[in-house]
Amino acid sequence: MRKLTDRKPTPPRPHTQAAQLGGSTPHESARLHVTGMAQYVDDTATPENLLYVATGQSIHAHAKVLAMDLSAVWASPGVVDVVVQADIPGKVDVAPVYSGDPLLAGDEVQYVGQPLFAVAATSMAAAQRAVKCAKVDYDVLPAVLEIEQALAQDSFVLPQHKLLMGDPDAAIDTAPHQISGEVYVRGQEHFYLEGQISQATPLEDGALHVLSSSQHPTEVQKLVAEVLDLPFHKVVAEVRRMGGGFGGKETQAAPLACLAALFAQRTGRPVRYRMPRHDDMVQTGKRHDFLNRYRVGFNDDGRLLGVDMTLAGKCGYSADLSDGIVDRAMFHADNAYYLNNASILGLRCKTHTVSNTAFRGFGGPKGVLAVECMMDDIARHLGKDPLDVRIENLYQPGRDETPYGQTIEQHQLPAIIEALEQSSNYRARRAEITAYNASHETTKRGLALTPVKFGISFTAKHLNQAGALLHLYTDGSMQISHGGTEMGQGLYSKIQTIVAHAFGQPLSQVAVVSTRTDKVPNTSPTAASSGTDLNGMAALNACEKIKADLRAFAVEHFQVAATEVQFLEGAVKLGAESMAFAEFIQLAYLNRVPLSATGFYRTPKINYDRASAKGRPFLYFANGAAVSEVIIDTETGEYRVTQVDVLHDVGSSLNPAIDIGQIEGGFVQGMGWLTSEELLWDDTGRVISNSPANYKIPTAHDVPVAFNVVLFDQANQEATVHRSKAVGEPPLMLAISVWAALRDACASVANYQISPRINAPATPEQVYWAVQQAKAFAAKGGAQ
Structure with a gap:
């Protein structure tokens, strides 16, 4: 058993020392975090003509929307655009799996805080003032608010499922002791330090670049494209880091990206949608009771x-x-x-x-x-x-x-x-x-x-897959992109260590770059504790592909056995001789050896009927x-x-x-x-x-x-x-x-x-x- 007697991370290793597995190295962004230099979506430079978003929300848990007068919203100072459900050019539903999550409500609302319309204005304050000017008429309907009510009324979003092993009724009835009980377990607010936020910037030819605080860049890309009726390749979703996620940014980040992108498409201007903490706590889902x-x-x-x-x-x-x-x-x-x-x-x-x-x-x-x-x-x-x-x-x-x-x-x-x-x-x-x-x-x-x-x-079996893209440059430095997202948990640090160790290089030689849908497509969410399992193996697969090509080159060029080619301590061992890693990579480049590779991993053995x-x-x-x-x-x-x-x-x-x-x-x-x-x-x-x-x-x-x-x-x-x-x-x-x-x-x-x-x-x-x-x-x- 290994005990950490001093929980402070050990100092970084010297530049020349190769990365070692099992070493307590600091988080790759630790210095940026503590100095305030780590950039989150709201820290990016404010583009010229940036617009800000706010939404008008339902005040009832369940009601028909009879009429909505937004004339005063349009007239409010700073307002540039206002949208309702009918203004969405593509799919209205932004549900992650099953249907039922309209980006903006139509003629019925189903929870307090559900967005009815959205405003883009020249400042966040102007957008928030404007949404308060709406006049909405409702026909209030009965609402189911508690689990007991739902059970009594057979109110379910999906059919039940049951696991059965043996004959439990008979076993309980004949047991020497029987008891029963219940416990009510409330949910939990994610309370990430960085709230929900997204920014959409229009590019040439109708394309969009979306920055999002999301655990699932591919879902952001997919839903933005579907809402705007675009092919997926017209949307690039990017995530460098999140200030916490805890699952709250697996599906709930996408609607913000969709609204920002909708306004960006309509106005031709960059748009940022950052939820104030109060709105975030009202409008986004929590852990289930x-x-x-x-x-x-x-x-x-x-x-x-x-x-x-x-x-x-x-x-x-x-x-x-x-x-x-x-x-x-x-x-x-x-x-x-x-x-x-x-x-x-x-x-x-x-x-x-x-x-x-x-x-x-x-x-x-x-x-x-x-x-x-x-x-x-x-x-x-x-x-x-x-x-x-x-x-x-x-x-x-x-x-x-x-x-x-x-x-x-x-x-x-x-x-x-x-x-x-x-x-x-x-x-x-x-x-x-x-x-x-x-x-x-x-x-x-x-x-x-x-x-x-x-x-x-x-x-969900299909989510157990991951990809990676690895580049080696002629100075021996490396850049790795993968499908996982960093929310403070240290995924990027572990990927950096895996890649550096594979080539016997120091951590400083490996840069883990933003997760982007144009680098690694069709990514799974960073969730289910699978970030390192999936993306680490994909990154390692990319390393092994490049190493195989480099090893084959070394065998032919230096006339050594494949087993004599080793990547250790910042160098390449070639039998009894060795060469600096950067020198070897430069030589490989001159001999037209591929220095880039994609990696892929799928989890084996799993199935569920x-x-x-x-x-x-x-x-x-x-x-x-x-x-x-x-x-x-x-x-x-x-x-x-x-x-x-x-x-x-x-x-x-x-x-x-x-x-x-x-x-x-x-x-x-x-x-x-x-x-x-x-x-x-x-x-x-x-x-x-x-x-x-x-x-x-x-x-x-x-x-x-x-x-x-x-x-x-x-x-x-x-x-x-x-x-x-x-x-x-x-x-x-x-x-x-x-x-x-x-x-x-x-x-x-x-x-x-x-x-x-x-x-x-x-x-x-x-x-x-x-x-x-x-x-x-x-x-x-x-x-x-």
């Missing part, structure tokens, strides 16, 4: 015999990516555990709220939370330590089939949990905390160790576990997270500093989702958590002082890029240990005889009411 229900049968040891789960996601008014998100929740409702006999039903609820979308972990965290809630409930029912129930049910050889038919092939979790249990002194701390709680009334402490098993691959609900949707699993300790005030519900210990599997790490940074960041973001970030709507369907004042993301003060992160040092058994594993999403679910620890503290109020309900996020109010539930249980002598 989920209502999770379960019924379970188990034996005296807590071993699962049968499980019946229903996972109902709040999709909003349209499908967006909800089909895959609910699927992902279902695929992860087992988490680390063999369910034996299982039924897992996924429901896609339609509500008249903004269409929810991808968020770090997709639907996975909601499924994981459901089964971890169930594990705690089983433990309290049996009077056991929840860790023992978890260990009892871990996937093991012979008990390794998932509900969707994939066999677990790399059993790391028993070893990870055993190592973490020992290194965190879990058992001693459990005994000490139990004694503390028995002697303290006002404060109680909680402890929980929870695992994570997260499948890596897009569940939706009709039978069986297959192998994931190439492999990333695993990890976390121990969290908390202390609560039973009179107010306030609490602190006092210590976190993490042991996480990233395969053979390409860059431990970046991987540990992702684990820490993912954990804290997950902690925010589960403790403080409370998404709320009023009874009209209006988002009321719509600003930093009423939506609380974690701050530096929320990070536990004792925060220990260790990498589980074991190579991936699958042939990923240098046997590494994905790191982006899995760590977010490690924060479930915080939620479980809070529940553990509340349970101690009733001497651990009850598992009080705590919905997520576990705000101080939720903790307070859970304490009251436990107190009431204890006051009745333990009677339910």
Whole structure:
């Protein structure tokens, strides 16, 4: 196991030292980030005659639009153009997969904030003033706003899907113990530092160049072209970096690009559309709320015999990516555990709220939370330590089939949990905390160790592909373009290392340039934790193609064996001799050896048959576990997270500093989702958590002082890029240990005889009411 004792990245290596895999080198844009020199879309030089966009929005959750008078909007100072749905020359629908997402609403609106029309003006202030001048008449219709309403009215955006293994009903009915429960899990606002933004610039011959803060440049290109009724090659979408994405810029960035491009086409002027934070929080989708229900049968040891789960996601008014998100929740409702006999039903609820979308972990965290809630409930029912129930049910050889038919092939979790249990002194701390709680009334402490098993691959098979374009120049420097996007996660840094290492060159010799649809076409989104897996392999494929040509040239030119040609330490070894890399590349150029190549990669082995609900949707699993300790005030519900210990599997790490940074960041973001970030709507369907004042993301003060992160040092058994594993999403679910620890503290109020309900996020109010539930249980002598 590799431990980073000092989490500061090591200094850059000298220019002449070749890049090494597994080195803790800084993020490729670290200096630009901290000096403010990193350029985002809104930092680009303001073009002459730039126009700015704002939209007029619905004030009702569901209504017919009877009339819309925009004469005062047109007359407002600074307004250059105004568009409604009828002005769109091509496709109106900008949905990513299924239909139902009009760029501008027509005769019906389906959520508060849905854009009805758009304005282009000479300043952002002028555009925002103008949209307020519209007069709109509505016929208000009934609205479905909550999951329970949708279930009662059979309101769904897509059909249900079900996983089935064995005979769960019979297994539950004949089990020695049966319990049932539910937990409501709210969504999460992405709250990226850089809000949604796009800029479109008209080029010659009707073409357009689009800068976008997007995780999916190809989708931006496609939808802009379709909205404008252009062939795809007339649109170039470019992304250099994003100031955070977290899934919120996978599909939700494209409408901004489409509106900017529409105005650019109509006016012949460059157009920028930047959403103010308030509009962003109202108009863009979030992580889905989920209502999770379960019924379970188990034996005296807590071993699962049968499980019946229903996972109902709040999709909003349209499908967006909800089909895959609910699927992902279902695929992860087992988490680390063999369910034996299982039924897992996924429901896609339609509500008249903004269409929810991808968020770090997709639907996975909601499924994981459901089964971890169930594990705690089983433990309290049996009077056991929840860790023992978890260990009892871990996937093991012979008990390794998932509900969707994939066999677990790399059993790391028993070893990870055993190592973490020992290194965190879990058992001693459990005994000490139990004694503390028995002697303290006002404060109680909680402890929980929870695992994570997260499948890596897009569940939509066709997305598991990537391309790259590599150029070598005659001075030995290289430029790599690929289909992935950089949102701060370090993808570009890892690609830079992969390419530099392939040629034995220092990092300074490799430039990773903007992701552009005219360099690498038909890209998949940077999502599903697959950025390095896909694009790293594509880049490596391009390197191997060029190296093969260079090696063939060297064999012929220098009369050496192919095995004697090596690219090491900034030079090319040619048998007993060596040549400077730049000199060798110059010689290759003079001999007409190709110094550019495209690379491609497709993920092998994966398949999923939706009709039978069986297959192998994931190439492999990333695993990890976390121990969290908390202390609560039973009179107010306030609490602190006092210590976190993490042991996480990233395969053979390409860059431990970046991987540990992702684990820490993912954990804290997950902690925010589960403790403080409370998404709320009023009874009209209006988002009321719509600003930093009423939506609380974690701050530096929320990070536990004792925060220990260790990498589980074991190579991936699958042939990923240098046997590494994905790191982006899995760590977010490690924060479930915080939620479980809070529940553990509340349970101690009733001497651990009850598992009080705590919905997520576990705000101080939720903790307070859970304490009251436990107190009431204890006051009745333990009677339910």
